[in-house]
Amino acid sequence: MTQRPLNQVLLHPGCRVGPELDQWLSGHGGEGLARACAAPGAIIDAIREAGLRGLGGSGYPTHKKWSFVAQQQGTGDKYLICNGNEDEPGTFKDRLLMAETPHQIIEGALITALACAINRIVFYINPDLGLAIDNMHQAVQQWRGTPPLQTAADALGRPIEMEVVASSGHYIGGEETAAIESVEGNFPFPRGKPPYPAESGVHGCPTLINNMETLANVPHILRNGAAWYRDLGLGDACGTKIYCISGDVLRPGAYELPMGTPLSELLYIYGDGMLVGKKLKAIFTGGPSNTILTTTDLDVPLDFESVAARRSALGTGAMIVVSHGTGIVKRVTEYVNFFAASSCGQCPSCKTGTYYISMLLSKIDTGEGTRADLESLINLCKILPGSGRCHLLDGAVKVLDSSLYHFMSEYEQALN
Amino acid sequence: MSGNAHEIHLTINGKDISAPPYLSVIQALWHAGYPRVKSVGCLEGVCGSCRVMVRRADSRQVTTELGCQVLVEEGMQVNFLLFPTPTHHRYQLDEIKNSWEVQARFHQFFPEAEKCRHCGGCNTTCPKGIQVEKGVELASKGKFREAGELFGECVLCNLCQTACPESIAPNHVGLFSRRVTAYFHTRPSNLIRRLERLRKGELQVVT
Amino acid sequence: MKGTPIEQALAEYTAAAQRPAPGAQPDTRELLRAFHPDHDAHAKVTLQVGPNKGDICHRQVAQLLQADARIDEADLAGSPVTETDVLVIGGGGAGCAAALVAQQQGARVIIATKLRLGDSNTVMAEGGIQASIEKDDTPQMHFDDTIRASRQVVDRELVAEMVSDAPDVIRWLIQQGMQFDLDDYGDLMTRRAGGTSAARVVYYRDYTGLEMMRVLREAIRTSDIEVWDYSPAVELLSSESGYCAGAVISSLKERQHKLVRAKAVILATGGIGRMHLNEFPTSNHFGATGDGLVLAYRLGARLRDLDSFQYHPSGLAYPQHLAGTLITEGVRSAGAYLLNGRGERFVDELQPRDHVAAAIIRECAEGRGISTGSGSGGVWLDTPSVELRNPGLFEARFPKLIQLGKKCGIDPRHQPMLIYPTLHYQNGGVVIDRNGQTNVPGLFCIGEASGGVHGRNRLMGNSLLDIISFGRRAGAHAAGRAHDRGHKKISIEHLSNLRRELTLAGMPLDSKGPLLFPGYANFENDSDYAGLRKNSEREGMQ
Known part of the structure; x- marks a missing residue:
């Protein structure tokens, strides 16, 4: 297998300057923003051509998401x-980006603001991630x-406010409308849709919500161009992805690799293979939808479409590796417990359902x-x-459904 | 039975079932020959045993209801909920020395009650339409009589307990409220007079 | 069933404030003999074996009393044994009261219940509970009323104890935290039951049983009493000296048999409605299958009045999923007529329950009923006539009926309700003394499963009283056995006697008891519980 270039963009040493702005600006920092300021109307086109995704x-x-907000008059x-x-x-990728590369995120946020005529930027951060929020x-x-x-404010035509807001630490607070409630100072209860945040979000204002990793890519796209970003990916995929591999591997960690890197490479080259004496059984993809990949999926390119074609989902790019001897039913129980504990309570079908x-x-x-169970x-x-x-309940059901699909025999053997 | 002229098709616990329109989902399951002995109780909607989740055709919503009260509908999907939910609260009414202490003891017995986050899930899930959340709030404030009043129709189906993200057991809060109200405040003089006469042996029965 | 189709009957129905009185009525005794289900000759048999050999018994009950056991010695190999002082079988009001009192007196208590704690007939009782507390009332009057209603076939001592207990039963319930309807001065409100001489029924709205049951259940759940739910008893255990020494429990959760070795056993298993005697619908809960009668009888306990059952005249007959649901007698007391398929009154609606029930059955049997088209039928309970005479009455006094109407898609203020008698109560049961003790030492029986308290006809409000009065008595006396040494050896040896007797009497051994669940619940075919069936049978099946 060929070794792919590691940490080319977001986790490049040049970006890992911590909170020191001078250091950031003395490198390539600020160049993307400068280009954006010169031509704010071209930003969204660049992002579209780059093929950047959530x-x-x-x-x-x-x-697309940006356009909805940009259109709001x-x-x-x-x-x-x-x-x-x-x-x-x-x-565990966003915490790494926030702690080590805060400035590419902030610059990305400013460019996003210019693109969508946004004047208030809220960095909404889980308070349990101490170094990240600091x-x-x-x-x-x-x-x-x-x-x-x-310069950015001048290009926008009004002042840009930036603030850091600690979230409540509830998992559900990551849901878009729940985040809006939280920013307003309320318990993070998800709202019904419509209205969508793009029309009516924080205090009824048009609101855009993006993940930290998404935003971190933005200054690089503006600086190096859409074509450069597209070419980073393998096959039809664009850019890079920070994959988080954990579980029964020798070297767990966050690895930035071309989007579309095959699972086997992530597992055997960067993860350095299974722990001694362990045999691969399955991989839970992490994120809002834990689904399962099995040993027959080792060749799957880790991009959104390819993983979806295997009845699974790329999610946040987390790959939790489990070996033989790990009970699938027990593992799934733990994930479902996670969702049950995270349910906000508004919808009984979710709280009671996960319970x-x-x-x-x-x-x-x-x-x-029993069989009836x-x-x-x-x-x-x-x-x-x-x-x-x-979609919290859907997440819980997905991991269950996926495990039933791949490991039905394990369930059946466990029946009394 | 008058034949299959007008049968309803639905799924119960994943099984495809056809049943006449006048049956409840429990009866429909039996009608189709499937066994069901758990989650069946009074069959009149007062014991809280036959909890079901119901999704009706063309609806996104999944509701929680009592199976003996739900009539079959075309395209309905039903799943029985069979869960053991004994309360984890341990208390004896006679541990509470007098009515001045009720409020303090309540918060000892039910420390989670004041953590209500007002999500309203308990109200939504209650098959009896009780204002559960308000009841918990009233009890937390020490208004036990008023809280208890709200739970007059509670059948202890425990759905609110499973629906609460703060692990409050609202139905048991309601019942505690009702019980202390009776224990400390029901003092009927007609009953007390009669007990006194009986104690004196005045009202012997001649067989 | 033949009769006017319901659609036609409804189209022909018009509400009217007054209607002509019914025609000449036959003598009650004649009517009962001809139409009351108790008098159906088919329904009666003579018991061939057991303590009541030679007595008349309902055919379906007899079939179970004279059936083979569900288990064999071979089925108990490896079953875990649990020891306790008092084992209460049944989780309704009677069982809970007994358990609470026994535990309070220092006994270790286990309640084993077939369904969940509180899934019982208690929870459905609407009317209230009798206790003579008003100035113009006495325990003696309560006694006299009960004796009169029972048609004199009653254990007078039991009745005297019960009516004397009554005020203290109410006090005890209040101390458990039960609420009652009070007047502006905080006094207990009372209302009058049919056939009584004073206002004596205390109540909580029309949810008296629900309020009682949830309070007792909560008292148990917050205590240290062990509750085994989904744990029907399938056999009692006996000691060598003929004592009841525990029970065999079939755990539906663990799907295995478990033995409980106890110094005293209290049977509180309730009634028989779900045996659907004479194919009647019932107002009873799902578990009312007379299990206690069968268990006690096999161990040698005497039973009484097993040919006498209460059929409540106004059970809902339509819609079908609610068939058997009770409509309170209060509706007839408020003046609702009964109308047959021709729209005519056919009985004095305020006659005793058995009389009215027989008259409804007669109308339907003779083709003057109203047919639902799905095999069942009934007569109209003419509620709109009451609304015409007293606008607003239903809303004020019968909220639960309005609620029931909503479930049926019927507004009883404007549309009559189809009713048919529903199997309501088992009048007889296991013979007991004033402490709930049966003639088998160590075996107590309380509540609907016991007999002698109500004779052959029970008064409204005496059942909730019965369960608490005798529940407390049995609990206290059973706890008194906690200090006994316990039994040296426990077994199901008495089953050999049963089988011997059955064989000698030429009875088949192909049916088995107790019933546990009505046939339509398909328990016997549920593969989940295959492990609970007899080894011999399972082998036969393979």
């Missing part, structure tokens, strides 16, 4: 929420009153389960999806 798990084309405030609530199982605080502070920020699934799984895992699980996978205001 890297918080959705994979939604970034330029009026002279009132517009908000950008930079989502750093990262709390998904197996995911460094973002410092970094934002250092931008205040600097010429590049003034009930978790109870049935524990029963089966401990050898107390298994049938009930299968049935709930059909009934529950889509019944919540947000």
Whole structure:
């Protein structure tokens, strides 16, 4: 297997300057913003051509999301929420970016603001990520009153406010509308849609929400051009992706690789293979939708489409590796418990549904389960999806459904 | 039975079932020959045993209801919820010395009650339409009589307990409220007079 | 069933404030003999074996009393044994009261219940509970009323104890935290039951049983009493000296048999509605299958009045999913007529329950009923006539009926409700003394499963009283056995006697008891519980 270039963009040593703005600007920092200021109207086109997508798990084309907000007319405030609530199982990329590369995020946020005529930027960060929130605080502070920020404000035609807001630490606070509630100072209850945040978000103002990794890519695209970014990816995929590999591998960690790098390379070259004596059983992809890849999927290119074609989802790019001897039912129970504990309570189908699934799984895992319990699980996978205001319940059901698809025999063997 | 002229098609616990329109989902399951003995109780909607999740055709919503009260509908999907939910709260009414202490003891017995985040899930899930959340709030404020009043129709189905993200057991909060109200404040003089006469042996029954 | 189709009957129905009185009525005894299900000759048999050999018994009940056991010695190999002082079988009001009192007196208590704690007939009781507390009332009057209603076939001592207990039963319930409807001065409100001489029923709205049950259940759940739910008893255990020494429990959760070795056993298993005697619908909860009668009888306990059951005249007959649901007698007391398929009154609606029930059955049997088209039928309960005479009455006094109407898609203020008698109560049961003790030492029986308290006809409000009065008594006396040494050896040896007797009497051994669940629930075919069936049978099946 060929070794791919590692950490070319976001985790490049030149970006890992911590909160020191001078250091950032003495490198290539600020160049992307300068180009954006020169031609704000061209930013969205560049992002579209680059093929940048939501890297918080959705994979939604970034330029589309931006366009909705950019189209909103009026002279009132517009908000950008930079989502750093990262709390998904197996995911630890945003905390790394915020702690080590805060300035590329801030610069990316400023470019985004220019593109969409946004004047209020909120860095919304999980308070449990201590270093991340501290460094973002410092970094934002250092931008205040600097010429590049003034240039950006001039290009926008009004002052740009930036602030760091600690989220509540609830997983559900990462959901877009929940984040809006949280920024308003409320409990992070997801809202019903419509209205969509692009029309009515924070305090009723048009609001854009992007993941930290997505925003971090923006200055590089502006500086190096859309074609450069596209070419970073393998096959049809664009750019790079920070993959978080964890579990029973020798070298767990966050590796920035071309989008579309095959799973086997991530696992055997960068993860350096399985721990001694362990045999690969399955990989849980992390993020809002934990789904399962198996040994037959080692060749899958890790990009949104290719993973989806294997009945799974790339999500945040987290790959949790489990070996033989790990009980799938127990593992799934833990993930479902995570969702059950995270349910905000507004939709009984979600809170009671996850509670009930978790109870049935524990029963089966401990050898107390009956065929009726298994049938009930299968049935709930059909009934529950889509019944919540947000997608938390869908996430819980996905991991269950995926495990039933790949490991039904393991469930059946566990029945009493 | 008058034949299959007008049968409804639905799924219950994943099984495809056809049943006449006048049956409840429990009866429909039996009608189709499937066994069901758990989650069946009074069959009149007062024991809280037969909790089901229901998704109706063309609806995104999944509701929680009592199976004996739900009539079959075309395209309906039903899943029975069978969960053991004994309360984890341990208390005896006679541990509370007098009515001045009720409020303090309540917060000892139910420390999570004041953590309500007002998501409203308990209200939505209650098959009896009780204002559950308000009841918890009233009890937390020490208004036990008023809180208890709201739970007059509670059947202890425990759905609110499973729906609460703060692990409050609202139905048990409601019942505690009702019980202390009776224990400390129900003092009917007609009953007390009669007990006194009986104690004196005045009202012997001649068989 | 033949009769006017319901659509036609509804089209022909018009509300009217007054209607002509019914025609000449037959003598009650004649009517009962001809149409009351208790008098159906088909329904009666003579018991061939057991303590009541030679007595008359309902055919379906007899079939279970004279059935083979569900288990064999071979099925108990490896079953875990749990020891306790008092084992209460049944989780309704009677069982809970007994358990609470026994535990309070220092006994270790296990409640084993077939369904969940509180899934019972208690929870459905609407009317209230009798206790003579008003100035113009006495326990003696309560006694006299109960004796009169019972048609004199009653254990007078039991009734005397119960009516004397009544005020203290109410106090005890309040101390458990039960609420009652109070007047402006904080006094208990009372209302009058049919056939009584004073206002004596205390109540909580029309949810008296629900309020009682949830309070008792909560008292148990917050205590140290062990509750085994989904744990029906399938056999009692006996000691060598003929004592009841525990029970075999079939755990539906663990899907295995478990033995409980106890110094005293209290049977509180409730009634028989779900046996659907004579194919009647029932107002009873799902678990009311007479299990306690069968268990006690096999161990040698005497039973009584097993041919006497209460059929409540106003059970809902339509819609079908609610068939058997009770409509309170209060609706007839408020003046609702009963109309047959021709729109005519056919009985004095305020006659005793058995009389009215028999008259409804007669109308339907003779083709003057109203047919639902799905095999069942009934007569109209003419609620709109009441609304015409007293606008607003239903909303004020019968909120639960309005609620029921909503579930049926019927507004009882404007549309009559189709009713048919529903199997409501088992009048007889296991013979007990004033402490709930049966003639088998160590075996107590309380509540609907016991007999002698209500004779052959029960008064409204005496059932909730019965369960708490005798529940507390049995709990206290059973706890008194906690200090006994316990039994040296426990077994199901009494089953050999049963099988011997059955064989000698030429009875088949192909049916088995207790019933546990009505046939339509398909318990016997549920593969989840295959492990609970007899080894011999399973082998046969393979």
